[in-house]
Amino acid sequence: MKALLGILLLVNVALLMWGVGQRQFLNDSFSPATEYHPELMELLPPEKPRALAKVTIDSDGNATTTKIEVDSPATGDQATLLQPPVLLGPLEEGFDETALSILASVLPGQCMLIGPYKTIIERGRGGRKLNDMQIQYSDRQDPKGRVLGYRVFQGPFASKMEVSSARLRLKKQGVKDLYLMNEGKNKRYISLGFFSSENSANSFMANFSKREIKTKKRIEYGTNYWLLVTDPKSISKLIKKSSIPIQQGATKTIKPCSEIPW
Numbered sequence: 001m002k003a004l005l006g007i008l009l010l011v012n013v014a015l016l017m018w019g020v021g022q023r024q025f026l027n028d029s030f031s032p033a034t035e036y037h038p039e040l041m042e043l044l045p046p047e048k049p050r051a052l053a054k055v056t057i058d059s060d061g062n063a064t065t066t067k068i069e070v071d072s073p074a075t076g077d078q079a080t081l082l083q084p085p086v087l088l089g090p091l092e093e094g095f096d097e098t099a100l101s102i103l104a105s106v107l108p109g110q111c112m113l114i115g116p117y118k119t120i121i122e123r124g125r126g127g128r129k130l131n132d133m134q135i136q137y138s139d140r141q142d143p144k145g146r147v148l149g150y151r152v153f154q155g156p157f158a159s160k161m162e163v164s165s166a167r168l169r170l171k172k173q174g175v176k177d178l179y180l181m182n183e184g185k186n187k188r189y190i191s192l193g194f195f196s197s198e199n200s201a202n203s204f205m206a207n208f209s210k211r212e213i214k215t216k217k218r219i220e221y222g223t224n225y226w227l228l229v230t231d232p233k234s235i236s237k238l239i240k241k242s243s244i245p246i247q248q249g250a251t252k253t254i255k256p257c258s259e260i261p262w
Contacts, residue, residue: 006144011177021035021136022044034076062104065199086160106110106232106235106236106239106254108232109256109257109258110232110235110254110255110256110257111228111229111230111235111254111255111256111257111260112228112229112230112234112235112238112252112253112254113140113226113227113228113252113253113254113255113260114126114137114226114227114228114229114246114250114252114253115224115225115226115227115248115250115251116142116145116146116224116225116226116249116250117224117225117226117227118157118222118224118225118248118249119225120225122247122250123139123225123226123227125247126227126246126247126250127139127227130227130229133238135229135237135238136229136233136234137227137228137229137234138203138227138228138230139225139226139228140225140226140227140228140260141223141224141225141226141262142224142226142262143221143223143262145221145222145223145224146221146222146224147219147220147221147222148218148220148221148222149194149195149196150194150195150196150197150198150200150217150218150219150220151191151193151194151200151201151217151218151220152191152192152193152194152201152204152205152208152215152216152217153181153189153190153192153197153215153217153218154166154170154186154189154190154192154214154215154216154218155181155187155188155189155190155216156183156186156187156189157186157188157189157190158186158188159188160188162188163180163188163190166190167180167190170190170213173211173213174211175213177192177193178190178191178192179191190259192204192208192215194220201217202217205217228260230257235245235254238252
């Protein structure tokens with residue numbers, strides 16, 4: 001009987017101590033820190049300019065707020081310039097076009113280019129966004145939009161027999177790393193190397209020259225795809241709309257339509 005009473009006493013003491021601990025935890029001022037997830041954060045668009053305010057505290061401790069008027073930007077004959085669009089990613093390597101500042105008012109004869117896009121699929125995504133905005137556009141592409149690299153080769157050869165003879169001759173000279181390229185009638189080549197740097201391609205050709213092997217070099221380009229908007233009202237709509245249909249690596253540019261060669 002005494003053992004049972006002892007056990008009950010110990011249980012009551014344990015419950016009492018647990019309750020005290022819970023109250024202390026609830027009254028504690030400590031709280032866990034807010035979780036921080038930088039990968040879920042995004043940049044917000046800049047706020048519109050707001051008037052400054054001056055706060056004055058008098059002898060009675062009352063705060064008085066006075067607005068300070070800000071002079072509006074100077075106006076002139078030229079259109080006001082807006083900030084250029086934020087690039088969501090770097091421009092493609094080899095793309096020399098500089099994005100122009102976007103005019104607040106569209107002048108006659110101006111067009112808007114949206115791009116460049118690396119693939120037709122990416123351009124199609126941008127086009128669907130324009131469709132959702134009920135904006136008419138046309139597709140454009142620049143076959144020499146960006147430099148892909150420098151190819152060292154032999155050719156062109158007019159027939160398969162010429163290619164076979166050249167290939168056999170290279171093998172006898174110790175050249176084994178090569179492959180054949182067929183770009184159409186009378187356009188057969190033997191590719192010996194492809195380089196992202198022109199200096200590397202030149203060094204590679206110099207090694208062949210020492211072995212009295214003739215080679216050629218050419219620049220190979222990648223096609224850039226664009227969306228072209230020519231209607232002034234549509235361009236103005238794109239300028240004013242906060243959600244501009246551009247993707248990573250692309251931007252929007254206003255320039256004279258006559259300067260667009262393709």
